[in-house]
Amino acid sequence: xxxxxxxxxxxxxxWVKGADGHPDFPIQNLPLGVFSPxxxxxxxxxAIGDQILDLTALLGTGLLQGEEAxxxxxxxxxxxNSLLALGAGPRRALRARLSELLRAGSPxxxxxxxxxxxxxxxxxxxxxxxxxxxxxxxxxxxxxNIGKQFRPDNPLLPNYKHVPIGYHGRASSIRPSGxxxxxxxxxxxxxxxxxxxxxxxxxxxxxxxxxxxxxxxNELGTPIPIGVAPAHIAGxxxxxxxxxxxxxxxxxxxxxxxxxxxxxxxISPWIVTPEALAPFRIAQAARPAGDPTPLPYLLxxxxxSGGAFDLRLDVFLVTPRLREAGHPPHRISASNTRHMYWxxxxxxxxxxxxxxxxxxxxxxxxxxxxxxxxxxxxxLVEATxxxxxxxxxxxxxxxxxxxxxxxxxLRARGIREGFATIGFGECRAVILGAVA
Amino acid sequence: xxxxxxxxxxxxxxWVKGADGHPDFPIQNLPLGVFSPxxxxxxxxxAIGDQILDLTALLGTGLLQGEEAxxxxxxxxxxxNSLLALGAGPRRALRARLSELLRAGSPxxxxxxxxxxxxxxxxxxxxxxxxxxxxxxxxxxxxxNIGKQFRPDNPLLPNYKHVPIGYHGRASSIRPSGxxxxxxxxxxxxxxxxxxxxxxxxxxxxxxxxxxxxxxxNELGTPIPIGVAPAHIAGxxxxxxxxxxxxxxxxxxxxxxxxxxxxxxxISPWIVTPEALAPFRIAQAARPAGDPTPLPYLLxxxxxSGGAFDLRLDVFLVTPRLREAGHPPHRISASNTRHMYWxxxxxxxxxxxxxxxxxxxxxxxxxxxxxxxxxxxxxLVEATxxxxxxxxxxxxxxxxxxxxxxxxxLRARGIREGFATIGFGECRAVILGAVA
Numbered sequence: 001x002x003x004x005x006x007x008x009x010x011x012x013x014x015w016v017k018g019a020d021g022h023p024d025f026p027i028q029n030l031p032l033g034v035f036s037p038x039x040x041x042x043x044x045x046x047a048i049g050d051q052i053l054d055l056t057a058l059l060g061t062g063l064l065q066g067e068e069a070x071x072x073x074x075x076x077x078x079x080x081n082s083l084l085a086l087g088a089g090p091r092r093a094l095r096a097r098l099s100e101l102l103r104a105g106s107p108x109x110x111x112x113x114x115x116x117x118x119x120x121x122x123x124x125x126x127x128x129x130x131x132x133x134x135x136x137x138x139x140x141x142x143x144x145n146i147g148k149q150f151r152p153d154n155p156l157l158p159n160y161k162h163v164p165i166g167y168h169g170r171a172s173s174i175r176p177s178g179x180x181x182x183x184x185x186x187x188x189x190x191x192x193x194x195x196x197x198x199x200x201x202x203x204x205x206x207x208x209x210x211x212x213x214x215x216x217x218n219e220l221g222t223p224i225p226i227g228v229a230p231a232h233i234a235g236x237x238x239x240x241x242x243x244x245x246x247x248x249x250x251x252x253x254x255x256x257x258x259x260x261x262x263x264x265x266x267i268s269p270w271i272v273t274p275e276a277l278a279p280f281r282i283a284q285a286a287r288p289a290g291d292p293t294p295l296p297y298l299l300x301x302x303x304x305s306g307g308a309f310d311l312r313l314d315v316f317l318v319t320p321r322l323r324e325a326g327h328p329p330h331r332i333s334a335s336n337t338r339h340m341y342w343x344x345x346x347x348x349x350x351x352x353x354x355x356x357x358x359x360x361x362x363x364x365x366x367x368x369x370x371x372x373x374x375x376x377x378x379x380l381v382e383a384t385x386x387x388x389x390x391x392x393x394x395x396x397x398x399x400x401x402x403x404x405x406x407x408x409x410l411r412a413r414g415i416r417e418g419f420a421t422i423g424f425g426e427c428r429a430v431i432l433g434a435v436a
Numbered sequence: 437x438x439x440x441x442x443x444x445x446x447x448x449x450x451w452v453k454g455a456d457g458h459p460d461f462p463i464q465n466l467p468l469g470v471f472s473p474x475x476x477x478x479x480x481x482x483a484i485g486d487q488i489l490d491l492t493a494l495l496g497t498g499l500l501q502g503e504e505a506x507x508x509x510x511x512x513x514x515x516x517n518s519l520l521a522l523g524a525g526p527r528r529a530l531r532a533r534l535s536e537l538l539r540a541g542s543p544x545x546x547x548x549x550x551x552x553x554x555x556x557x558x559x560x561x562x563x564x565x566x567x568x569x570x571x572x573x574x575x576x577x578x579x580x581n582i583g584k585q586f587r588p589d590n591p592l593l594p595n596y597k598h599v600p601i602g603y604h605g606r607a608s609s610i611r612p613s614g615x616x617x618x619x620x621x622x623x624x625x626x627x628x629x630x631x632x633x634x635x636x637x638x639x640x641x642x643x644x645x646x647x648x649x650x651x652x653x654n655e656l657g658t659p660i661p662i663g664v665a666p667a668h669i670a671g672x673x674x675x676x677x678x679x680x681x682x683x684x685x686x687x688x689x690x691x692x693x694x695x696x697x698x699x700x701x702x703i704s705p706w707i708v709t710p711e712a713l714a715p716f717r718i719a720q721a722a723r724p725a726g727d728p729t730p731l732p733y734l735l736x737x738x739x740x741s742g743g744a745f746d747l748r749l750d751v752f753l754v755t756p757r758l759r760e761a762g763h764p765p766h767r768i769s770a771s772n773t774r775h776m777y778w779x780x781x782x783x784x785x786x787x788x789x790x791x792x793x794x795x796x797x798x799x800x801x802x803x804x805x806x807x808x809x810x811x812x813x814x815x816l817v818e819a820t821x822x823x824x825x826x827x828x829x830x831x832x833x834x835x836x837x838x839x840x841x842x843x844x845x846l847r848a849r850g851i852r853e854g855f856a857t858i859g860f861g862e863c864r865a866v867i868l869g870a871v872a
Contacts (some may be wrong), residue, residue: 132568132608137691157689162632163623167691168604168698172568172793173656182657184790187599187731196598198731198789220609220700221618221871247790253593255573255603256692262604262792264656295623295634353634354620354683355871356698357608435657435791 002088002278007095010420013104016116019049023413024423030098031270031425032080032235034125037117042125044075044083047270047425048102051116058115063101063108067093079129080271084234085360087216088274091234095275124269126176127237128213128361133174133265134351135209135241136166137367140286140341145370145382161292164342164350169241169365170262176269177427181242183404183434184263188246200434201244203387204402207368208315208378208410210337211239212344213271217358224358226300226349230307232358233344235271238410238427239365242266245381245401267363268410268427276422280414281306285338297353298346307343310416312336313369315378316409321395329409330393335371335378337412404433438524438714443531446856449540452552455485459849460859466534467706467861468516468671470561473553478561480511480519483706483861484538487552497547499537503529515565516707520670521796523652524710527670531711560705562612563673564649564797569610569701570787571645571677571801572602576722576777578804581818597728600778600786605677605801606698612705613863617678619840619870620699624682636870637680639823640838643804644751644814644846646773647675648780649707650798654788662736662785666743668794669780671707674846674863675801678702681817681837703799704846704863712858716850717742721774733789734782743779746852748772749805751814752845757831765845766829771807771814773848840869 006012007028013020014027025031025047035045035052044055058064059072071090074082083091101112137143140160147155159165175181183204189196215234218224224232241261248260284304293299300307313336316329342350347364368378377383380401384390390398402408410427442448443464449456450463461467461483471481471488480491494500495508507526510518519527537548573579576596583591595601611617619640625632651670654660660668677697684696720740729735736743749772752765778786783800804814813819816837820826826834838844846863 132606134694159625159632159686159689162625163687165687165691165694167694168606170568170604170792171607172795172798173791175656182791185659186790189595189598195728196595196731198733201790220611223621223871244790250595251599251601252690252692253595254688254692255601256688256690258570258601258603259786259790259792263790292631295632297634350695354622354637354680354695354699355609355618356606356695359608362608435659 002275004278007099007275008279008419010418014048014102015104015106015109016048016051016102022049023421024425025049026420027099027102028420029272029276029422030095031272031276033127033270034078034080035122036125037122042078044080046098047119050119052119052122054115054117058112061111063111064097068097079361081128081361084128084213084215088231091273092275095273124176126174127269127271130171130174130363131359131361133169133171133363134166135169135365135367136164136347138164138340138342138347139367139369139378141339141372142368142370142378142382145377149386164346166347166351167256173262174265174267174363177266177429179266179429180432181264181266181429182432184244184247184259185434186244186247186259187250189250196250201246202401203245204431205243205245205380206315206402206408207241207243208313208333208335209239209241209365209368210412211237211267212347212364213237214358214362214364215360217360217362218352220357221355223355224348224352226298226303226345229345229348230274232348233274235273236277237271238268238412238424240266240408240410240427240429241365266427266429268424270425272422272424277309277414279416279419280310282308282310282338284308284343286341298349300345303343303345307345308340309337312413312415314411317399318407318409319393319395319397320405321397322393325395327394332383332391333375333377335369335376337369339369339371340366402431404431406431438711440714443535443711444715444855446854450484450538451540451542451545452484452487452538458485459857460861461485462856463535463538464856465708465712465858466531467708467712469563469706470514470516471558472561473558478514480516482534483555486555488555488558490551490553493551494548499544499547500533504533515797517564517797520564520649520651524667527709528711531709560612562610563705563707566607566610566799567795567797569605569607569799570602571605571803572600572783573803574600574776574778574783575803575805575814577775577808578806578814578818581806581813585822600782602783602787603692609698610701610703610799613702613865615702615865616868617700617702617865618868620680620683620695621870622680622683622695623686625686632686637682638837639681640867641679641681641816642751642838642844643677643679644749644769644771645675645677645801645804646848647673647703648783648800649673650794650800651796653794653796653798656793657791659791660784660788662734662739662781665781665784666710668784669710671709672713673707674704674848674860676702676844676846676863676865677801702863702865704860706861708858708860713745713850715852715855716746718744718746718774720744720779722777730782734785736781739779739781743781744776745773748849748851750847753835754843754845755829755831755833756841757833758829761831763830768819768827769811769813771805771812773805775805775807776802838867840867842867
């Protein structure tokens with residue numbers, strides 16, 4: 001795992017106004033992304049406070065050398081895939097140099113300050129061209145909650161504690177935070193209906209997930225051993241894997257979810273690096289004593305002792321009426337990544353164990369991360385028990401599933417005493433009505 | 437559907453030696469691909485007999501004009517995605533011009549002949565960069581055969597005759613014909629075992645499928661109506677969706693196949709165009725009277741009357757001992773695309789019905805296309821009844837599943853009286869032993 005160094009020091013201050021104490025992007029974070037300012041030209045950037053540092057312009061100043069410059073050069077253009085492919089060395093060198101340049105008292109302040117853009121005036125894009133997208137199912141409370149709705153006495157299937165269950169998703173329909181999501185139409189069949197029908201989904205749901213950005217990756221036929229899996233993870237994001245539960249229930253046998261999921265997925269646009277999250281590493285927490293020991297290809301001492309994460313996760317709902325009445329967003333859920341039954345490294349090792357190749361910019365989702373309590377559910381189908389017990393809002397409204405105009409906001413933050421709080425930024429989207 | 441024109445005339449002859457009567461690539465076919473001759477430089481090409489015409493070099497001669505030239509320009513480089521994106525107009529114009537240039541008596545013969553390469557000296561590549569890969573399940577006899585092994589009394593699930601069942605697959609591990617396939621290792625659990633174990637798959641299988649290359653595609657949120665779906669299909673290939681049945685049985689609940697399929701898929705490298713296959717269109721054959729009428733979004737008169745295909749499909753097995761003893765390849769199966777329960781247009785319309793976007797170069801698989809008879813099964817798990825009844829070979833060997841060194845060859849041909857036979861070329865690969 002990444003060791004802690006000076007870039008993590010909670011006492012570090014930045015000369016960038018608003019960066020110190022920023023809930024997401026203090027100088028200890030420095031996430032990577034692709035943005036376009038007012039001129040519309042896409043370029044790589046670094047979030048710092050409410051500003052974005054233009055990485056290509058920074059390279060042009062000559063302030064980056066060696067591996068730092070290599071990283072910034074690779075980031076050039078409209079996607080960060082080539083930077084992700086370089087692996088940890090250049091990424092860490094760039095982080096160390098950015099930490100120096102943005103630090104209070106930096107002698108280069110006057111040369112760097114003109115390269116900042118007010119984030120509020122910029123458009124954020126997908127940070128990489130996503131080759132393949134895979135979604136896992138490592139939130140054990142989610143698996144249990146969903147399983148209970150189908151099999152009350154035996155919610156977890158026999159393979160769950162042996163196999164990091166995953167399946168392939170759709171890469172083309174992944175969009176950055178802020179892109180509205182069109183309610184899908186599709187086939188469904190009510191239990192009491194004689195025949196299926198086609199129309200707008202009536203059980204539109206969210207899924208609270210983390211995304212994993214793949215770094216160097218592997219050649220076809222050459223698995224990534226779990227001991228080196230962390231070297232192939234370039235960073236993390238939030239992921240909302242929107243789901244149409246009525247379409248899903250009718251289509252998913254025997255080959256899994258398809259149209260119920262592929263109409264849209266939303267991610268937070270910043271790649272939060274493994275370095276930034278190093279203070280929030282914890283031992284594997286979600287595997288109780290007595291559970292089966294993972295097979296050797298999934299077992300690594302360092303991963304067991306420090307491969308999990310303690311990150312607070314929140315889901316907020318804003319309805320048009322809540323917004324009009326001036327109510328704050330309604331928190332549906334407060335969860336935590338410690339509820340993942342498998343680590344990110346186990347996901348990577350399993351995915352490649354049969355020889356499947358991962359490529360720079362591929363995205364892995366964790367699956368929905370729910371906690372054990374009702375107010376820690378990462379989806380509405382869990383929080384409302386399949387729509388039976390609606391959520392009540394301050395506006396007097398109820399919600400079983402999402403309605404047109406509703407907005408969902410996901411947040412993730414590392415919070416630990418003695419360290420700066422590190423956030424992912426927001427992952428948000430509004431639901432638009434189905435096409436007529 | 438594509439109308440028949442002079443390019444389909446069975447009486448057409450080519451000046452290219454060996455093209456007339458070629459079982460795959462007569463002048464009536466003219467499939468598109470990407471190849472590299474001895475110099476190793478990748479470029480677009482057209483198969484004609486046992487030769488490949490260099491399309492970039494042809495463009496350089498000035499013999500292409502207007503839309504023909506537009507198509508050849510778009511094909512430039514190492515992938516045909518931009519050509520596929522252009523749609524049918526330029527593709528048809530190019531076909532018509534190529535048919536003139538390669539025809540016996542063409543006044544341009546002396547200018548074109550130097551641009552031919554002996555296919556035996558060339559390497560063939562994937563014809564396009566595959567963004568997303570989706571696999572369907574439209575072979576109804578396959579679905580019944582597999583279903584019978586799990587549910588003897590009720591082999592087809594209730595959704596099968598309403599929903600063109602599909603799921604997302606892995607794009608990164610698709611390779612062109614000739615690339616060896618490494619036997620995957622993975623988790624499996626024998627029915628009588630107390631715990632799962634990890635090791636080389638012992639039930640390695642093939643799947644006989646057709647692939648569909650997507651042309652222009654659609655924007656996210658804008659479904660492709662079935663009536664215009666054919667305009668978004670740029671061509672077809674053979675597809676072997678290799679499957680590890682022991683891994684599949686243990687991992688596939690509840691989200692579908694994952695590592696059982698993503699270690700490799702093999703495709704034939706030529707894009708056989710809708711124009712070339714126009715003579716082999718037939719009415720929907722696999723949907724017996726009395727079956728449910730498709731929902732309106734899947735129903736189109738022209739698709740019902742001429743949207744299916746009559747293409748002969750063959751699966752051959754070559755073992756090292758068969759080869760050494762000089763035996764011909766053993767035919768495991770003879771099937772036909774008329775056993776598809778859903779058409780290619782229905783696959784496209786369904787895939788996009790919820791708004792999912794298809795992009796130029798995306799690949800759709802049909803799923804395994806088996807006929808109703810034992811000798812028409814598109815996979816070994818069907819042909820051997822799950823390994824219970826082995827196939828006997830002329831070498832005295834038996835096969836339940838594939839062994840190291842075995843080679844599988846898929847073939848597809850359109851054969852119709854009064855028309856030239858059109859083939860797809862071969863889709864073949866040898867099985868290599870698992871990594872130690």
